[in-house]
Amino acid sequence: MAEQTYTVSGMSCRHCAASIxxxxxxxxxxxxxxxxxxxxxxxxxxxxxxxxAVRAAIVEAGFEVTGATSALAV
Incomplete structure (x- = not known):
């Protein structure tokens, strides 16, 4: 399973997390x-x-992706 971590600006609350x-x-x-x-x-x-597609989904939720890193999850 792959894992990707995105740095996202503009999040401030649980509603932001739920939207994303x-x-x-x-x-x-x-x-x-x-x-x-x-x-x-x-x-x-x-x-x-x-x-x-993930970046587009984050943008669709109203936030900006400012960076990303990937890894292989175990």
Whole structure:
């Protein structure tokens, strides 16, 4: 399973986290979404997840992706 962590600006509350989660879970291949509002991070786990689609989902939720890192989750 792959893991991608996005740095996201503009999040301030649980509603922000819920909005992002709602959009990102709809992306094909996404299995899990973890939003850390204080750290400004969104971690996505899944199989064959389209990076551009995740970024678009975050933008659709009303936030800006300012960076990303990827890793292989075990």
């Amino acid at each position: 989660t709602e959009e990102v879970v709809e992306v094909s291949g996404v299995i899990e979404v973890d939003v850390d509002v204080p750290a400004g991070r969104v971690t996505v786990r899944g199989e064959s997840v389209d990076d551009a």
